[in-house]
Structure formats: structure tokens, C-alpha cells
Amino acid sequence: MNTMLRARGLGKRYRQRWALSDCALEIPAGRVVGLVGPNGAGKSTLLGLAAGMTTPTAGEIEVCGGRPGSGPAQLAKVGFVAQDTPTYAGLTVAEHLRLGARLNPGWDADLARERIDHLGLDPVQRAGRLSGGQRAQLALTLGIAKRPEVLLLDEPVAALDPLARRGFLQDLMETVAEHGVGVVLSSHLITDVERVCDHLVTLVGSRVVLAGEIDDLLATHRRLTGPRRDPSTLPADQHVVAASHTDRQTTLLVRTGSPIIDPAWTVSEVGLEDLVLAYLDSPATATPRPALEVLR
Amino acid sequence: MTWLTLRQFRLSALAVSALLAVVAAALLAAGRPVVTVGGPGLTPDDSTHYYLGLVVLHVFPAIIGAFWGAPLISREVESGTHRLVWNQGVTRTRWLLAKAGLIALAVVVVTGLLSLLVSWWASPVDAIATENGPAALRIEPMIFGARGVVPVAHAVFAFALGVSASVLLRRTVPAMAVTLVLFTVFQVAALNLVRPELLPPEQQIQQISADDTILYINGGGESFELHTSVPEHSWVLAQQTVDRNGNPVAAPAWFFECLFPGGLDSAASAGGVGTREARDACFGRLVAEGYQQRVVHQPDSRFWTLQWTETALYLALAGLLTWFTLRRTRRIS
Known part of the structure; x- marks a missing residue:
């Protein structure tokens, strides 16, 4: 190549x-x-x-x-x-x-x-x-x-x-x-x-x-909305990019290679702008770590 | 590169050519001065033109450095166009060599013409010059820098200096100011410290005699120095009284008392330094005791040797500066 x-x-x-x-x-x-x-x-x-x-x-x-x-x-x-x-x-x-x-x-x-x-x-x-x-x-x-x-x-x-x-x-x-x-x-x-x-x-x-390729990035990121919960209880293959909470509700932006099967979540697609903004805001990006390579 | 260089260079080339044209017109219109040994000196007009030639040739290299050298890189950086031109198919090293090379060629041509013109115009004056007038010798500092090939070397050096300032400061106006200051300082230092030593000066021992000795008296007579007349066609660097063995010494104190028995004041009130016989006796004793005068000088016959030596030195310095500039140019982003 x-x-x-x-x-x-x-x-x-x-x-x-x-x-x-x-x-x-x-x-x-x-x-x-x-x-x-x-x-x-x-x-x-x-x-x-x-x-x-x-x-x-x-x-x-x-x-x-x-x-x-x-x-x-x-x-x-x-x-x-x-x-x-x-x-x-x-x-x-x-x-x-x-x-x-x-x-x-x-x-x-x-x-x-x-x-x-x-x-x-x-x-x-x-x-x-x-x-x-x-x-x-x-x-x-x-x-x-x-x-x-x-x-x-x-x-x-x-x-x-x-x-x-x-x-x-x-x-x-x-x-x-x-x-x-x-x-x-x-x-x-x-x-x-x-x-x-x-x-x-x-x-x-x-x-x-x-x-990464934009199509791949969009395919591997999902927005999850559901009852309030601690993001650390998610399956290991779901990486949290951004999280926001209200009293009752939790909204997460996750990166994952596999489908979301937990019925508690309402799953929606993410636009490119929201995706990029989430990464710009994410506190995780403030600490040095290797770049995230998106898998096909 | 040639086309681009000429296109960008044409305004500043025109401006400097216009200056050259004005000087040329003034000198050609006036015509060469007619002077003879022992004749009347320069007319006031000729005198003006003579000094105009000197001033122009001393100032011209500084102008070249500030107006042709200093903007060369900084103007591109200021307008961001270095990012345009250095991303075409020509490396920045070749870009700089082509640009600086072509302009340096123009510097040589323009300064060479100017020097030729001034030297031609002033040649009748230079021909009758001696150490003690009526005009200064062409080997003496202020004239030397405005004759022959040396002005060309000065201008090439000033140009290289301007380009170096340009790459270091990356801003046009500061680069121009620094070029002017550094070049002036360098010229003054070179004139006083380097040029007298470019070739080992000649030394000449002269007999002291009453006829051609001048007494320089400091203050009320605490100390004094002897000066003899010197080689007529030489740039005199130093004079020193020496003893029988050639060691530098001060002239003996008795000599002063011998010339002025009652002190300076009584000699002044008497209107002179006593009788001829009394003076000869003083000088006779001085010579008998072995005192002599050593004169250190560069004879006029060395004019062209000195010219080419200084030219080689300045061109070598210009080459060093260019090498430095090439290295620094790689650092600009």
C-alpha cells in the first residue's frame, strides 16, 4: 500500500x-x-x-x-x-x-x-x-x-x-x-x-x-442515553470518550467495535462535529497517551 | 530564478542607478579639474566635486548593504512569501545563491563604474598630491577607500553583511539599521587597525636637522616630541625618536632647555627661539649623541598591492558571511 x-x-x-x-x-x-x-x-x-x-x-x-x-x-x-x-x-x-x-x-x-x-x-x-x-x-x-x-x-x-x-x-x-x-x-x-x-x-x-477514515470513525462511535449509571460498569470493549449526567439520566459517547446490546440504552449515531468536539473536550485527551487507532 | 530575481529587484536597482546617474552627471558636467604643481588650488566648485566623489564612494557600500542586502530575506519572511517561493521546485539554498549571486554581480558593476568614474575625474588631483599637500595622497585612508577596486570589495562585503542581518533578524527595518551600524563600525575599525598592517609597513631612519624638524610641545613644555619631514609620497603611520641603538626614547630634556634657555614664555616674548647659531648648536649636539628619527610608512608605490590585498580580505569575509547565511536560511520556517 x-x-x-x-x-x-x-x-x-x-x-x-x-x-x-x-x-x-x-x-x-x-x-x-x-x-x-x-x-x-x-x-x-x-x-x-x-x-x-x-x-x-x-x-x-x-x-x-x-x-x-x-x-x-x-x-x-x-x-x-x-x-x-x-x-x-x-x-x-x-x-x-x-x-x-x-x-x-x-x-x-x-x-x-x-x-x-x-x-x-x-x-x-x-x-x-x-x-x-x-x-x-x-x-x-x-x-x-x-x-x-x-x-x-x-x-x-x-x-x-x-x-x-x-x-x-x-x-x-x-x-x-x-x-x-x-x-x-x-x-x-x-x-x-x-x-x-x-x-x-x-x-x-x-x-x-x-x-482514521471518517466512515470508520462514525461507524465505531455511538451515543448512549439511559438511566443514570456509573460509566465504569460498561463492558470492556466500550471505551467512554465523553460522559454527562443529570439527576436521572446518563449520556455517553462510546467507541466500540461491537454492537450495543444492553437494552437499557437508547443508541444513536454521532455526527462528525459532535464526535470531534467530544474528543476536544475529553479530559482523557489532556493526559499523554498513545493516539487511538480506530479498528475496522 | 533569474527572471524572478530581476523582477523583484528592478525597483531598488532603478533607485540606486538613479543615484549613480546623478553623481555621474555632476562629475561629467563639471569636467576634470585642471591643476598644476605649485599652481592655484582647486576652485570651490571642483573642491565640492572632489569631496562629493569621496563621500559618495564611502557611503555607497553602506547604502548597498542596507537597501539591497538587508531586505533580501526579511522582506520575504515579513510578507510570508518565503513559504510560497521555497515550496516551488527550487531548494532554498539554490534560491539564495541565485538571488544573492545576481545582485552581487550588479553590486560589482555599479560600484565598479562609480569608482572608475570618480578615480578618472580626480586623477589630475591625485597626480600632484604629496604628503604635505596640496591634496591628499591616494594611499592615505580617506582617498584609498574611494579609488581603485577597494570600493567594490567594500560594497560586496556590505551586501553580504546586509543579507546576514536579514536572515538573523528576519525583519527589514531592524536589519537595515543593524547593517548600517555594523558596517560603519567595521569600516572605522578596519581602517584604523587592519589596513596599516595589511602589508608590513616600511621603516626609515632619518637624520634630525634644524631645517626639517618640527617640535610638538605638549602643555607648557612638560614634554615634547620631534617630527622630521617624511617621505613625500607615503602614508605615514608613526614617527619615533630613537637612540644610537635604535631603541625608542623620548628626546632628551636638555634639548628643550638648549632651545629655550629662559623657558617657553621668555622665548615667546622674545619672538623666536634665539639665533640660528644657537639652534644649530642644539641640533648638532643631538645628532652627535646619536639621536635619530624613525618613520613608519606605507609608500605610495604599494597602492595597487594594498588595494588587491584589502579586496581579497573583504571578499573572503563576504564569502564567510554567505556561508553563514546559507546555514541560517535552513532554519527559517
Whole structure:
């Protein structure tokens, strides 16, 4: 199985603070991965490490079979659109495409031109005068037209209004489907991730707390509602992610591989947003422990 | 990379070229000065242009360092565009070498032209210069730095210094300020401490005689020093009175009393230092006791040797700074 991103014991420290610690991931090729978590959880750090912008303090990371930042061949495999989608304010749209063509051996000029036409960007417009959405599209065009195997996007839609955001993601999905490129996309909006991603990585406090195919994650988590009881009396294969109690009632979010057979519970499915929020809130995630790997 | 470098560089290149054009226009319009040995000195206009040439060539490297060097990396980091450009198919090492290399080439061309122009314009003045006027020798510090190839080396070094400040501070304005300060400090230190020692200076023993000796008297006559006239075409670094065996000594105290028997005040009221015969007798005794004057100097004939030595030194330093910058560039995220 081809892997687009593999990390083992990966960690990055800035001065005294670990921005990412003990990160283990294995993501199959061609996936669209959503990277979620609160601000400062380490999303940008992980993407920066994958792009080769920074080097790890501990552990190792491999992207498309190579060490990030190891040379021109590796750079050609990875497209990176950094946070705030930087572009040269003084250069025009056409000059950005020229930059891409000059600096990338595998540059797809037709693709770039078609995208710019399709998006309605004026080639003679300076990038500094584009709207946030247009600038993000321009940065994405540079990332896509170099024809990478993997596209890393750091909060590409953070600065966009809802309509522009929807358009950007839709356009991204069309491109991904057409060229079969893998994507890792960070966002703090789970709805964005739900719309476009098939794989999820959740970071909290510099650690991976939840990672896996979204379908599997949804299939293995259940919300249980029933008369008040102590969660520790549950069967061993039911792992409690979150629990809340009223005087009479207990609501649990559990992860389990097997069906719930206890008739006392009312069992319901969990949405992705609730699932992720439960992991973000869970006190268990505050203490260091290995990432939860979801079993099929 | 060439296209991108030229595209990003074109505004600052234009600004500096405009400065060069202004200086060139001023010097060419004025024409070279006409001076002869023993003739009248420079006209006020020519004098202005002469000093303009000196000032421009001393300031120009600092401008290059601050305006071409210091923004090179920091401007990219400030606008976040380093994350764009370093994720194309070119490694950041190649990016920096291509960019800095091309601009360094421009530095050499522009500074070289400027130095050539100023040297050409001032050559009639330099030709009649001697140690004691009417103009300063081209080997003397302030002129030396504004002639030949040395300004080019200074500018390349200043540029490398600016880029180093850029990668360390990652902010343009502080990097520019630090470049200006460090370059100025370095230039002053190099001029005073390094250049005199670049080549071992020549030493020359001179006889002391009444005709070409000047007495420097400190305070009311507590101490004094002798200075003899020196080689006409030399940058004089030091003068020292020595005894028969060549050991540095102070001129003997009796010599002062011999010249001024009643003390300085009575000599001043008498309007001089006594009779010619009395003075000759004092000097005669000094010579008889074996006192001589040692002059340490760099002769003007070494001009080009010194120029190339200093150039090599500055270029080596620029190379070191570039190596440092390349290493530090890998740390930026």
C-alpha cells in the first residue's frame, strides 16, 4: 500500500514548548485528509514538517516516500499552500504563473491558465489587489499546477466568507478528483472537513487524539442515553470518550467495535462535529497517551 | 530564478542607478579639474566635486548593504512569501545563491563604474598630491577607500553583511539599521587597525636637522616630541625618536632647555627661539649623541598591492558571511 504521509514518534519543539509531540500517522495515498484541532494544537507545525519548511526535533516523517525538504525531487512531489495563502503583492496574476513555470520542472501551463480563466482572475491584476478568496485561488493554482503527488493546505479558507469558502472547497474537490492528488487540509471548521474529506486527523495540545477514515470513525462511535449509571460498569470493549449526567439520566459517547446490546440504552449515531468536539473536550485527551487507532 | 530575481529587484536597482546617474552627471558636467604643481588650488566648485566623489564612494557600500542586502530575506519572511517561493521546485539554498549571486554581480558593476568614474575625474588631483599637500595622497585612508577596486570589495562585503542581518533578524527595518551600524563600525575599525598592517609597513631612519624638524610641545613644555619631514609620497603611520641603538626614547630634556634657555614664555616674548647659531648648536649636539628619527610608512608605490590585498580580505569575509547565511536560511520556517 502506498503511503502519502507516514510519521513515527514525530515531535517539534520551539524553545521550551513542544508544538507537536509523539505523533504517529500512516495515511494511504490519494486520501483527502482533514486536519482539525483548536488553535495552537500543532496543525501548522505538522504541515510545515510535511512540507519540509521545518525539520523535526524528534522522530521522523516521510511524505510520498521521501524526507521533506531533502531536495528538488521532493519539492516537486509536494505542493504547499501556507496559512494566509501568501502571494507577492507587487506581482500580477500572470507573473505568478510565470514564477511557477520558471521554478517548477513539472509545471502544467495549460492547467494553470485554464484555472485562472475559469476562476475569472484578470492576468494583469496585481496579487495585492485581489480579494482574499481570489488570492487563495491563485496560491492554490500555483500549488496544483506544479502537479504534486500531495497538496498540503494550511487553513486555506480561514479568511474567506462562507460563499467563497464553499466555492474554494468545491473547486478543490473537482481538481483533486481530476488529477488524483492527495490532500491534507487543516481547518478549525469541522463542517468544511465533513464536506470534502474522507480521512480525519484530530490534534489537541500537540498530540494526535483521533485519526482514521471518517466512515470508520462514525461507524465505531455511538451515543448512549439511559438511566443514570456509573460509566465504569460498561463492558470492556466500550471505551467512554465523553460522559454527562443529570439527576436521572446518563449520556455517553462510546467507541466500540461491537454492537450495543444492553437494552437499557437508547443508541444513536454521532455526527462528525459532535464526535470531534467530544474528543476536544475529553479530559482523557489532556493526559499523554498513545493516539487511538480506530479498528475496522 | 533569474527572471524572478530581476523582477523583484528592478525597483531598488532603478533607485540606486538613479543615484549613480546623478553623481555621474555632476562629475561629467563639471569636467576634470585642471591643476598644476605649485599652481592655484582647486576652485570651490571642483573642491565640492572632489569631496562629493569621496563621500559618495564611502557611503555607497553602506547604502548597498542596507537597501539591497538587508531586505533580501526579511522582506520575504515579513510578507510570508518565503513559504510560497521555497515550496516551488527550487531548494532554498539554490534560491539564495541565485538571488544573492545576481545582485552581487550588479553590486560589482555599479560600484565598479562609480569608482572608475570618480578615480578618472580626480586623477589630475591625485597626480600632484604629496604628503604635505596640496591634496591628499591616494594611499592615505580617506582617498584609498574611494579609488581603485577597494570600493567594490567594500560594497560586496556590505551586501553580504546586509543579507546576514536579514536572515538573523528576519525583519527589514531592524536589519537595515543593524547593517548600517555594523558596517560603519567595521569600516572605522578596519581602517584604523587592519589596513596599516595589511602589508608590513616600511621603516626609515632619518637624520634630525634644524631645517626639517618640527617640535610638538605638549602643555607648557612638560614634554615634547620631534617630527622630521617624511617621505613625500607615503602614508605615514608613526614617527619615533630613537637612540644610537635604535631603541625608542623620548628626546632628551636638555634639548628643550638648549632651545629655550629662559623657558617657553621668555622665548615667546622674545619672538623666536634665539639665533640660528644657537639652534644649530642644539641640533648638532643631538645628532652627535646619536639621536635619530624613525618613520613608519606605507609608500605610495604599494597602492595597487594594498588595494588587491584589502579586496581579497573583504571578499573572503563576504564569502564567510554567505556561508553563514546559507546555514541560517535552513532554519527559517
